[in-house]
Amino acid sequence: MATDPDATAVGLALLARAQRHLVAARAALDGTTQLPARRRTRAAAVFARTALEHVVDSALVSRGHALTDAGMRVRLICLRTLVDQETGTIAEIAWAGLSQGCHQHAYELSPTWAEVRHHVNLVDQIAHRTVTASTPTARPTR
Amino acid sequence: MSDALIDAVLDRATADTGLADPAKLLVLAALEGPDDLDDALAGTAASAVPPPAPTPQPAADSTADPTTAARAYLSRVTVTGFRGIGPASTLTLDPGPGLTVVAGRNGCGKSSFAEALEVALTRHSYRWSKRTAVWSESWRNLHQPQTTSILVELAEEGQGTTTVGAEWAGGADLGAVKTWTQRPGEKRGDLDSFGWSRDLELFRPFLSYDELGALFAEPSKLHDALSGILGLDRLEDAGKLLTARAKSLAEPATQATAVAKQLAPQLTDCPDPRGPQALALMKGKKPDLAALSALVTGAAPADPHLAALRALARVEAPGLAPWRQARIDLDTATAQRANALAAAGAAEIGATTLLRAAVQHFEQHGQGLCPVCGQGTLDPAWADRARASIDQAGLFADALAEADGDSSAARTALQRAVPAAPHVVITPAPDGLPDLADALTRLADAWAELRAASTDENSPVADVETHHAAVEVAVHEVVALSTAAVAAREDAWQPLAVRVAEWLGFARQAEQTADTVAHLKAAEKWLKTNTNELRNARLAPLADRARQIWSMLRQESNVDLGALTLEGANTRRRVELVASVDGQDAGAFGVMSQGELHALALALFLPRATAADSPFGFLVIDDPVQAMDPAKVDGLAQVLQQTAQDRQVVVLTHDDRLPEAVRRLQIPARILEVTRDAGSAVVVHESSNPAERYLKDAYAVAKDSGVPADVIASVVPELCRLALETACRDTYFRAQLLTGTGRTDVENRWTATLTTRLRLLLALTGQTQGTLDSWRTTPGRRNALKVCTSGVHNGLDGSPFNAIDDVRTVVRELAGHGH
Numbered sequence: 010m011a012t013d014p015d016a017t018a019v020g021l022a023l024l025a026r027a028q029r030h031l032v033a034a035r036a037a038l039d040g041t042t043q044l045p046a047r048r049r050t051r052a053a054a055v056f057a058r059t060a061l062e063h064v065v066d067s068a069l070v071s072r073g074h075a076l077t078d079a080g081m082r083v084r085l086i087c088l089r090t091l092v093d094q095e096t097g098t099i100a101e102i103a104w105a106g107l108s109q110g111c112h113q114h115a116y117e118l119s120p121t122w123a124e125v126r127h128h129v130n131l132v133d134q135i136a137h138r139t140v141t142a143s144t145p146t147a148r149p150t151r
Numbered sequence: 152m153s154d155a156l157i158d159a160v161l162d163r164a165t166a167d168t169g170l171a172d173p174a175k176l177l178v179l180a181a182l183e184g185p186d187d188l189d190d191a192l193a194g195t196a197a198s199a200v201p202p203p204a205p206t207p208q209p210a211a212d213s214t215a216d217p218t219t220a221a222r223a224y225l226s227r228v229t230v231t232g233f234r235g236i237g238p239a240s241t242l243t244l245d246p247g248p249g250l251t252v253v254a255g256r257n258g259c260g261k262s263s264f265a266e267a268l269e270v271a272l273t274r275h276s277y278r279w280s281k282r283t284a285v286w287s288e289s290w291r292n293l294h295q296p297q298t299t300s301i302l303v304e305l306a307e308e309g310q311g312t313t314t315v316g317a318e319w320a321g322g323a324d325l326g327a328v329k330t331w332t333q334r335p336g337e338k339r340g341d342l343d344s345f346g347w348s349r350d351l352e353l354f355r356p357f358l359s360y361d362e363l364g365a366l367f368a369e370p371s372k373l374h375d376a377l378s379g380i381l382g383l384d385r386l387e388d389a390g391k392l393l394t395a396r397a398k399s400l401a402e403p404a405t406q407a408t409a410v411a412k413q414l415a416p417q418l419t420d421c422p423d424p425r426g427p428q429a430l431a432l433m434k435g436k437k438p439d440l441a442a443l444s445a446l447v448t449g450a451a452p453a454d455p456h457l458a459a460l461r462a463l464a465r466v467e468a469p470g471l472a473p474w475r476q477a478r479i480d481l482d483t484a485t486a487q488r489a490n491a492l493a494a495a496g497a498a499e500i501g502a503t504t505l506l507r508a509a510v511q512h513f514e515q516h517g518q519g520l521c522p523v524c525g526q527g528t529l530d531p532a533w534a535d536r537a538r539a540s541i542d543q544a545g546l547f548a549d550a551l552a553e554a555d556g557d558s559s560a561a562r563t564a565l566q567r568a569v570p571a572a573p574h575v576v577i578t579p580a581p582d583g584l585p586d587l588a589d590a591l592t593r594l595a596d597a598w599a600e601l602r603a604a605s606t607d608e609n610s611p612v613a614d615v616e617t618h619h620a621a622v623e624v625a626v627h628e629v630v631a632l633s634t635a636a637v638a639a640r641e642d643a644w645q646p647l648a649v650r651v652a653e654w655l656g657f658a659r660q661a662e663q664t665a666d667t668v669a670h671l672k673a674a675e676k677w678l679k680t681n682t683n684e685l686r687n688a689r690l691a692p693l694a695d696r697a698r699q700i701w702s703m704l705r706q707e708s709n710v711d712l713g714a715l716t717l718e719g720a721n722t723r724r725r726v727e728l729v730a731s732v733d734g735q736d737a738g739a740f741g742v743m744s745q746g747e748l749h750a751l752a753l754a755l756f757l758p759r760a761t762a763a764d765s766p767f768g769f770l771v772i773d774d775p776v777q778a779m780d781p782a783k784v785d786g787l788a789q790v791l792q793q794t795a796q797d798r799q800v801v802v803l804t805h806d807d808r809l810p811e812a813v814r815r816l817q818i819p820a821r822i823l824e825v826t827r828d829a830g831s832a833v834v835v836h837e838s839s840n841p842a843e844r845y846l847k848d849a850y851a852v853a854k855d856s857g858v859p860a861d862v863i864a865s866v867v868p869e870l871c872r873l874a875l876e877t878a879c880r881d882t883y884f885r886a887q888l889l890t891g892t893g894r895t896d897v898e899n900r901w902t903a904t905l906t907t908r909l910r911l912l913l914a915l916t917g918q919t920q921g922t923l924d925s926w927r928t929t930p931g932r933r934n935a936l937k938v939c940t941s942g943v944h945n946g947l948d949g950s951p952f953n954a955i956d957d958v959r960t961v962v963r964e965l966a967g968h969g970h
Contacts, residue, residue, distance in 0.1 A: 078857030086848045087858070089817060090866045101815050102785045124780070 013073055020071030020139075023063045027136055030060035034129050038122065050125045054110030057129045061103055064132060068092050068139045096138050103131035156385060157182055159688055163681060170677050173666075177674040181389035181396075188392055192400070192667060222768030224799045224888055226312065227304040230267040230833075232295030235260035237831025245821065245881055246306035246888040247897070248768070250795035253803045253835075254810050255825030260833035261803045264825075265773045269357045271301040271317040272342070274328055290325050294831040297321045308768075311335040311891035315342060335891070347766065353379050354765040355756070359773040363752040364745075374717055374724040376759065381689045383717070390678045397671035403660035404668070410654040414647065423644035424456070429651050433658075440658055447652045456581040457640060463575055463587070463633035466594075468626040471619050474568030474605050477561055481608060484558030491551035503544035506537050513537075562608065569605040569619075572598035576629070587632040594625035687716050693758045700754035703793075704786040710743055712751070746779050750787075757790070761798050768894070769799040776804050788812040795820070797894075814844055819877060842881075842962045845874035846955055853951035867951040868942035871958040872907055875939045878962040879907075879914035886917060907939050914965055931957040 034056035036042050037049050044052050065084050069076050074091060076084050085104060089097025106128040110120035160182060164175045180191035224246035231239040235258065242264045244251055255261040291299055299319040307313045317330045331339045342348070355362075355376075366373050378384055411433055418430040425446055432443040505523075512522065513529045521527040577595050580588040601618035604610045694715035701712045713729030713736075729736065730743070743751065753775055760770045772791075776784055788809060794800050802809065813820045819841040827833050849870035853863055880901060887897045904910050909919045915926055927933050935957040938947065947954060 074859070074862050076858060076862065079855045080851075080857065083852050083855040083858055086852055086870070087862060087866055090869050091862070094817075098816050101817070105812075105815050106785070121780075 016070055016073050020067040023067035023070060024136060024139060027060040027063035027067065027132075030056045030063065031129065031132060031136065034060060034125075034132075038126055038129065047119065050120050050122055051110060053125045053129065054107045054120055057125070057132050058104070058107040058111055061100065061107060061132045061135070064136045064139055065100055068096065068135070068142065071139070071142070092142075096135055099131050100135055103128045103135065106131075156381070156383070156685075156689060159685060160386075160681075163685065163688075164677070167677065167681075171670060171673060174670040174673040174677065177393065177670055178389070178678055181392045181674065181678070182385055185392055188396060192396065192671075221308040221310075222766055222894065223305040223307040223313065224768040225268070225303065225771075225801065226306045226885075226889060227302075228264050228268050229300075229302040229304075230264060231301075232292045232297070232299040233267050233270075233301060234263035234290055234292060235827065235831060236263045236267070236833045237292050237294035240833040240835065242823070242825075242835050244799065244801060245885050246768075246799065247884040247894060248795060248797050248799055249881075249884075250791050250800045250802070250813070250818065250820035252810050252813055252820055252822045253801060253825060254807065254822060254838070255803075255805065255827075257805045259825045259827040260831070261805075261825040262773055263833070265357065265359070265771050265801075265803055267301045267317075268303055268771060270328070271303050271315050271330065272347070273351050273357075274317070274330060274342075291319075292831050306888040307334070307891060308888075308893045309891055312889055345766075350766050354760050354762060354767055356760050356765070356767040356770045357773070358753070358756055358760065358771070358775070360749070360775065360777050363749050363756065363775065366752045366755070367748055371722070371724050373726045373755070374719075377690065377693070377726060377755070378686065378717055378724075381686065381693065383686045383689060386678065386682050386685060390675060390682070393671055393675035393678065397668055397675060400664045400671065401661075401668045403657040403664065407654055407657035407661050410650060410657065414650050414654065417647055418651075421643050421647055423640040423647075425644050426647055429647070433651070433654065438658060440655060440662065443651065443655055447648050447655060457637065459575055459578065459581055460633045460637045460640070462573075463580075463591070463629055464637055466573065466576060466626055466629055466633075468619070468623040469569050469598075469601070471569075471616065474565065474615065475612075477564035477568045478608070478612065481558060481561035481565060484554060484561050488551065488554035488558060491547065491554045494547050494550070503541055507541055510534055510537050510541065565608055566606050569602050571602060581636075584632070584636055587629065587636060590625060590628040590632050594622065594629050597621040597625045690715065690717055693755075696758040697751075697754045700757055700790050701751060703790050704750040704754060704783055705747070710747060712754075715755075746783060749775065749777070750779065750783055753787075753790075757794055761794060769801060770794070771801045771803070773803045774805055775802065776806065776809050779808075784808045784812050785816065788816055788818055792816075792818045792820070810839070814839060817841075817844065817848075840877075840881075840966070842874040842878040842966075843959075845870045845877065846959050846962065849874070849951070849955050853955065861946070863951050864946040864948075867954060868938050868947050871935075871954055872939040872943050874962055875935065875958055876907060876910055878965040879910045882914040882965045883910075883917070886914075907943075908936070911936065931960055935961045 033042075034053040037044055037053035037056060040046070040049060042049075042052075062081065065081075065088055066077050068088060069084065069091065072091060074087060076087055079087070081104065085097060085101055088100055106120075106124065110125055110128070157179060161179060164170055164178055167175075170178075176191055177188065180187040225244045226246040227241055227243050229239055229241045230236045240260070242253070253261050253264070298321070301317040303315040305313045305315065312335060314333045315330070316332070317328050319325075319328055330342055332342050332345060333339045366376070414433075415430060418426040418433075421427065429443060429446055432439045432446065509521075509523075509529065513519075513534050518528065518530045521529055527533075572595055576591060576598065580591050597618065601615070601622045604615045604618045697715060698712045705712075711731045711734070713731060714727070715729075716727045717724070718727045719725050753772075757770075760767075775787060779787060791800055791802060804810070810822045812818075813822060821837060821841070822839040823835055824838040825833060825835050849867045852858055852866050852870070858866075883901060884894075884897055888894065901910070901913070904913050904919055908923065911926075912921060912923060913919055915923075923936070927936065934949075934954065938954040938958060942948075942954070
């Protein structure tokens with residue numbers, strides 16, 4: 010698919026936003042923020058989840074699909090169908106894990122540090138894939 | 152079974168130049184089993200290395216990998232009156248590789264299916280073997296106490312649908328189960344006839360939560376499980392076999408040594424010189440078996456002493472009869488000569504001579520006066536008288552000459568009547584027999600005296616007879632003594648000769664087997680020193696796979712799995728596992744949480760259950776999720792997806808975490824739900840399958856108002872195509888595998904069929920020739936096919952909802968197809 014220069018720009022901007030959220034998530038995890046210890050993992054999960062949204066949007070936009078108005082489930086389905094299966098699966102895992110961590114579910118304790126770190130790493134991974142895919146030298150995936 | 156082991160041994164043995172070729176051959180033959188080893192020992196085995204490994208080729212299967220067994224997949228499990236299941240209930244599965252999640256609340260009866268399956272196939276369930284009697288007594292369903300039966304249908308590659316049944320009579324114990332099996336077109340038979348008993352133990356296609364947890368309870372258990380699957384017990388068996396054969400082949404040598412040890416002092420002390428002689432021949436590295444054999448059988452040059460003794464034992468006194476006859480003949484001849492002399496004296500021998508001259512004179516001159524006296528007249532009458540007188544005188548002379556001849560002959564006979572003593576008598580007696588020596592001297596003397604007396608014609612007969620009697624006494628004495636001496640030697644030697652012959656037999660056998668025994672011992676020693684490396688070399692790929700599974704399962708766990716080795720032997724056998732936490736070495740199992748241990752157990756067991764040579768294409772895992780963290784469930788789902796690529800994986804789970812992960816990760820798995828109504832009526836229904844999930848996703852995309860139309864037009868047909876192809880694949884695989892087609896053939900055919908149209912044809916007809924015309928009879932079917940073919944390339948035209956509905960209808964038709 011030919012890459013629209015505007016779409017590439019929007020995609021990169023979204024990725025940059027995602028990176029800022031990822032930095033915040035890592036800071037929360039590492040305890041370098043002012044957050045109280047018991048809320049750090051949940052906060053990190055929230056930052057990482059937002060980062061994931063931006064990464065997914067970036068990946069879709071850089072292929073010419075503006076889906077920011079669609080629900081996240083549909084965006085993930087489209088990511089899998091339009092971008093690539095593997096990125097889609099990793100995004101699904103990260104999304105489910107982080108959503109679990111963001112919300113206060115009945116009978117559930119805060120997510121563990123290791124769990125959130127794992128999911129933050131997954132978002133990082135998708136961001137990396139997206140950067141690689143959206144840089145002009147990269148070959149189209151489909 | 153696993154020829155990979157043979158290959159590993161072969162590689163290692165070939166590389167080892169210290170091991171002789173025959174010994175290598177023996178190592179490999181021993182690994183193949185007793186028959187092969189015996190063949191190799193008999194020299195009938197093909198001498199080529201490696202030995203031909205017979206790999207039974209499954210019928211109607213062109214599988215390229217010879218170590219891959221023909222597999223059986225589950226297609227249906229029907230259970231009546233067993234555990235949580237009352238009236239007959241059926242769990243229908245898609246035979247062939249793929250993942251099925253069977254979800255149901257605790258107590259819904261889903262585990263009863265797994266247990267029933269295990270009982271029918273193994274007549275034993277792990278859970279029960281660990282529980283109390285109360286548990287195993289309550290196996291019968293209370294709502295269905297009369298009939299209890301289990302029916303398992305398997306799609307067997309190269310066979311078709313094979314049925315395994317288990318039935319209990321009303322009131323029968325759990326152990327009193329009647330099981331049977333039936334392959335298509337064959338009579339009912341015994342499960343054991345499939346040879347599955349050992350494989351079920353080895354590969355254990357059933358994993359329960361309890362069993363996973365128990366793996367780490369005993370160090371030896373995991374060891375046995377792993378070494379069993381790797382076929383490592385064969386190494387041990389082969390070692391034992393080599394030892395046994397070496398021992399039995401070395402048996403003659405052992406016996407020979409034992410006999411020689413017993414015999415040595417006896418042979419040394421043997422009065423017969425053959426004793427020490429035999430001992431000398433038996434000694435040394437290369438005993439002279441031929442010489443010994445000659446000695447034992449008497450073919451050897453006889454001992455001169457023994458020969459002399461034997462001759463002495465046969466000595467006889469000379470008979471006196473010839474001598475007596477000679478004396479009588481001599482007397483007769485003497486008397487006749489005297490008579491002849493007397494008669495001749497009367498005839499005046501000198502006058503006869505004168506008379507002969509006068510007769511001659513008369514015959515010349517005729518009648519005339521007597522020239523001697525001058526008075527008488529020589530006339531014919533006188534001549535007649537004179538001639539008669541001359542004849543008579545001749546007769547007398549003849550008689551005298553005959554008498555002279557007779558007496559001369561008689562004298563010669565007398566000289567010969569008693570022979571000289573035989574040589575043996577005048578030879579000194581063998582050493583160590585003084586009595587015999589004395590007796591022999593006496594005999595020689597007596598014999599000499601007898602002979603002296605007998606040759607003197609003037610000896611009085613009585614003297615000769617006295618001497619003869621003395622000889623007889625001496626002979627008797629010598630014979631008695633020498634016979635005793637011979638007997639003494641034979642008595643001492645004969646039993647020893649028998650033993651020496653026995654030793655000889657063993658020694659001959661030992662000589663023949665010596666080389667083989669040496670090779671066997673070398674083979675045994677080599678196997679022993681290489682077992683540890685071999686087993687860990689064999690374990691390595693499995694350990695790698697386990698690490699790989701662990702890395703997927705562990706997700707956020709900070710425990711890293713390191714080396715996995717089998718160590719120790721006998722009661723100290725164990726699995727050594729090196730784990731590290733955040734890069735720090737840690738004692739293996741101690742640092743792991745319960746959930747991690749379960750994940751680890753699964754990581755170790757999946758490779759076992761999915762070993763290439765397992766005849767089971769299926770794997771039933773009962774509740775692996777129980778102790779897992781949410782993130783691990785995602786990992787598990789992926790591991791299961793990977794495993795399901797070439798195995799039929801059936802996972803039972805009591806909550807929605809795994810089904811949810813499967814749905815979310817779009818893992819191509821069927822999700823079945825088990826519910827249990829009043830009266831133990833257990834119902835299984837499909838709650839979700841991959842095709843339906845694709846359509847659900849398509850629906851979500853179509854319905855979302857935030858999705859631009861162009862995205863809908865491209866995403867919906869794509870998801871519809873995925874749904875249709877998934878359904879086609881399932882239908883085609885199910886139909887083919889149920890009729891016994893090998894999965895490799897099915898997979899190859901499917902992969903080679905590229906277009907959606909042909910794949911649909913394959914699902915509907917089992918082949919790619921023909922058209923879809925007879926199928927494309929309704930507008931809905933036509934639309935569905937169009938959406939999934941041209942729609943994918945050109946984008947959707949028309950309502951996405953209609954497209955999804957039409958495809959859904961086709962997908963559901965296909966699901967019912969062939970079931």
